[in-house]
Amino acid sequence: MKTHKVKIGNLPIGGGAPVAVQTMWKDPLTRNLQPVIDQLSRLKQVGCAFVRFAVPNEDAANLLIELSQKSPLPLVADIHYDYRLALQCIHGGIDKIRINPGNIGARWKVEEVIRAAADTLVPIRVGVNSGSLPKELRQEPDISRAMVTAAEREMDAFQQLNYESIVFSLKASDINTTVHANELFAEKYPYPLHLGVTEAGPLIPGVVKSSVAMVKLLEKGIGDTLRVSLSDTPVNEVITGQEILGAAGMGINRPAIISCPRCGRATFDTHSFVEKLAPVLYGLEKNITVAIMGCVVNGPGEARHADLGITGAGKEIILFKNGEILRKVKEAEAFEAFVEELEKL
């Protein structure tokens, strides 16, 4: 569904722009910013478009402003309760603000934030979360509708001030509630939507829940940015987000990986090969398919269909490129040979 376009730094969101994957920084910022900058570069490499940071106080706002001047990615300030922190971040040049107007307090405070954002064209994300709905909406039988009602209440201040550079998110920890709330919102409003299942859980259940919810929405054309909220690393959140886009047919310039689960027939240790190769693959901006297979049952077939494939074949390891056998190598040489061919693609 076509939504309004907003810009986070130079990055377009909505209006038909590719769906952007984001993540959230998991620790408080300290004066030692270099390791954060290094990690932001790694996040960019695996396909992260921008990163959100919690800003609980003035010191955190100052550190984020300093970080934003050296960051390889646009940054978002996540602010609750204190509107002055939002003003500080907007004036300090932060690329986007996320607020929950419901906990900012008096309407004039929200309006001050909106006016400051309008002066500098900083977009604001308004986050509605099923766990922090206003008291009177918590008893509603249909929580998805209650979430849309909460979003509508927040929208009012922006519409009164004619500020359109806004993104909404409607998140629940339950798949159906999240999907339904976003569907209802997208039917009525043209604002870009940030997708997420909130507090989705540890890696495996979190990936499953987020994938099911987001693919359902993305396939209907709903969603302009997404974050997979995991009790795991930001890098894994971004890799999962990219995989979800790939599963929904929206992957851009990222390798698709086919690898065999391995069984008693395997003559090649695909698990350790994939584990070693994954960090290389996730850093590549190439629209290719690679196959890593354990034996001749399915190996040659899958490897031939991939742009680059490798399979165990008895005592040999065979590399395939574009459907043809390229070379045979020993297991100890396989990784180096594969990466060498990968770079040539």
Ligand code: SF4
């Ligand atoms: S390709 Fe071979 S090793 Fe891999 S799962 Fe199939 S039969 Fe087992």
